[in-house]
Amino acid sequence: MFQSLGARPFAVPAPVFLVGSYTADNCPNIMTAAWGGIVASQPPCMAVSLQRVRASYTAILERQAFTLNIPSADMVAEVDFAGLVSGKKTNKYKALSLTALAAEHVDAPLVAECPVAIELKLMHTLELGSHVQLVGEVMDVKIHKDCLDEQNLPLMGRINPLLFVPLSREYWTVGEMAAKAFSVGRSIVRPLLDEQP
Amino acid sequence: MFQSLGARPFAVPAPVFLVGSYTADNCPNIMTAAWGGIVASQPPCMAVSLQRVRASYTAILERQAFTLNIPSADMVAEVDFAGLVSGKKTNKYKALSLTALAAEHVDAPLVAECPVAIELKLMHTLELGSHVQLVGEVMDVKIHKDCLDEQNLPLMGRINPLLFVPLSREYWTVGEMAAKAFSVGRSIVRPLLDEQP
Numbered sequence: 001m002f003q004s005l006g007a008r009p010f011a012v013p014a015p016v017f018l019v020g021s022y023t024a025d026n027c028p029n030i031m032t033a034a035w036g037g038i039v040a041s042q043p044p045c046m047a048v049s050l051q052r053v054r055a056s057y058t059a060i061l062e063r064q065a066f067t068l069n070i071p072s073a074d075m076v077a078e079v080d081f082a083g084l085v086s087g088k089k090t091n092k093y094k095a096l097s098l099t100a101l102a103a104e105h106v107d108a109p110l111v112a113e114c115p116v117a118i119e120l121k122l123m124h125t126l127e128l129g130s131h132v133q134l135v136g137e138v139m140d141v142k143i144h145k146d147c148l149d150e151q152n153l154p155l156m157g158r159i160n161p162l163l164f165v166p167l168s169r170e171y172w173t174v175g176e177m178a179a180k181a182f183s184v185g186r187s188i189v190r191p192l193l194d195e196q197p
Numbered sequence: 198m199f200q201s202l203g204a205r206p207f208a209v210p211a212p213v214f215l216v217g218s219y220t221a222d223n224c225p226n227i228m229t230a231a232w233g234g235i236v237a238s239q240p241p242c243m244a245v246s247l248q249r250v251r252a253s254y255t256a257i258l259e260r261q262a263f264t265l266n267i268p269s270a271d272m273v274a275e276v277d278f279a280g281l282v283s284g285k286k287t288n289k290y291k292a293l294s295l296t297a298l299a300a301e302h303v304d305a306p307l308v309a310e311c312p313v314a315i316e317l318k319l320m321h322t323l324e325l326g327s328h329v330q331l332v333g334e335v336m337d338v339k340i341h342k343d344c345l346d347e348q349n350l351p352l353m354g355r356i357n358p359l360l361f362v363p364l365s366r367e368y369w370t371v372g373e374m375a376a377k378a379f380s381v382g383r384s385i386v387r388p389l390l391d392e393q394p
Contacts, residue, residue: 002314002339004301005349009241010315010338011234012267012351012358013210013371037208037234038363039246040325044206047330049236070209076375080382096385104201117199118207126323128237128332133244135325141207142199152202153365154209161209162375163360166235168350169379174210175372178273178359182366185277188293 005167009035013163016171018082019048020067020100020109020117021059028093028100028109031056032083034164035131036068044138046120049131055087060122060134065106068136070116072160073173079162080171105139115144115159202364206232210360213368215279216245217264217297217306217314218256225290225297225306228253229280231361232328233265241335243317246328252284257319257331262303265333267313269357270370276359277368302336312341312356 014034023029036048046068050057060066071079078096085092093100099112103119110117120136147158156174163172211231220226233245243265247254257263268276275293282289290297296309300316307314317333344355353371360369 001342002307002309003342003345003349005338005340007241007335008338009235009238009243009335010313010340010351011212011214011243011265012313012353012356013212013360014234015208015210017208035235035237037211038206038232039244039323039330040232040328041206042327043325044204045325046206046208047236068208073375077381077385080376080378080380081385082382084379084382084386110199112199116207116209124323124325126236126321126332128240128242128321130239131237133236133332135323135330138204138206141202141205143202143207145198145200148200149365152200154207154362156209156360156362156365156367156369159209163210163353163371164378165351165353168346168353169377170353171375171378171381172353173372173375174360175370178270178368178370179277180366181277181361181368182281183277184274184368185279185281188274188278189281 010166012165014166016079016162016164017048018069018071018111018114019056020069020111021056022063022108023055023059027091029055029059029087030082030092030111032079039135045135046138047133047135049133051131063107064122065108066120066136067103067108067110068118069111069114070161071114073162076162076171115147117142207363209362211363213276213359213361214245215266215268215308215311216253217266217308218253219260219305220252220256220284224288226252226256226284227279227289227308229276236332242332243335244330244332246330248328260304261319262305263317263333264300264305264307265315266308266311267358268311270359273359273368312344314339
């Protein structure tokens with residue numbers, strides 16, 4: 001039985017990103033954001049939605065570049081801090097003892113301590129009321145070597161990312177692998193194909 | 198030490214949605230999609246990116262409506278099936294013994310078995326190469342009563358959603374709560390405030 005909660009934004013899991021940019025005075029800055037994700041495969045595009053008042057919003061428009069860094073669960077206090085405090089007042093990299101690495105392909109800083117760091121060139125902005133969606137083309141994905149298997153595929157358990165739960169406003173961790181995609185469903189496909197004349 | 202993987206779309210976790218729509222002959226249809234999520238708070242907006250060849254793409258543009266249904270981990274084979282098979286050839290609701298409920302506010306079907314079902318009115322389309330991003334305004338969020346606490350807040354452990362991992366192409370489950378958001382970071386904020394003159 002469904003309970004109606006009204007017109008609210010809700011998705012689980014929402015990803016947790018540290019969005020990296022340079023401020024006007026060349027200071028590396030980060031902010032926490034969960035309204036984002038992959039939006040296209042080719043060209044590879046990812047998006048994050050920010051409020052216009054954010055220092056990061058202005059900075060990203062100025063340089064036409066940003067990074068999406070995926071923190072691990074052991075960084076949860078730092079992640080929450082980076083969403084509570086404005087980059088206009090605080091050098092968050094310094095306050096959190098994080099290392100700003102210059103991105104290779106775009107004019108934005110990476111977070112060296114995050115297991116995943118993605119470099120994006122700003123491609124589109126979409127005005128959506130409270131937020132502006134910033135769509136970037138992925139120029140490079142960087143993953144810590146110890147979070148990759150021998151085929152350079154990501155090890156989810158090693159990355160150990162955070163999940164954000166809207167409404168209840170909680171961070172959660174990942175559990176176990178459930179199944180291989182594009183595979184486990186074939187157990188249902190095959191009998192169906194057999195049924196066809 | 199980062200390993201560069203090149204220009205690829207990568208985010209963990211990516212959400213897993215069953216996207217609901219009615220085909221031209223009024224048949225309820227679903228497809229699995231992981232390129233999506235929340236894009237604005239007010240008005241509440243969520244988006245999903247689909248390839249133009251999908252039956253669901255045409256159907257959503259026709260009715261200007263869709264649903265985003267969040268399956269639980271025990272539906273993983275059904276979820277994978279709904280991404281492997283086209284609605285042009287197969288009635289997926291029927292094949293999977295799922296129940297199509299008419300949405301209350303938009304012209305699209307919900308999946309009764311999913312713990313979360315969201316009704317969306319199509320607001321924007323954004324052409325992004327391989328995919329078109331469909332941005333919808335949330336008209337209602339419905340959650341199974343046994344997945345809500347006494348304040349009608351979502352119980353992540355009960356919803357038990359799937360997480361999709363790009364590149365390694367795996368479904369994962371959620372683990373444990375890590376911390377309360379807008380709270381755990383205050384342990385870092387307070388000493389900083391004390392430092393200020």
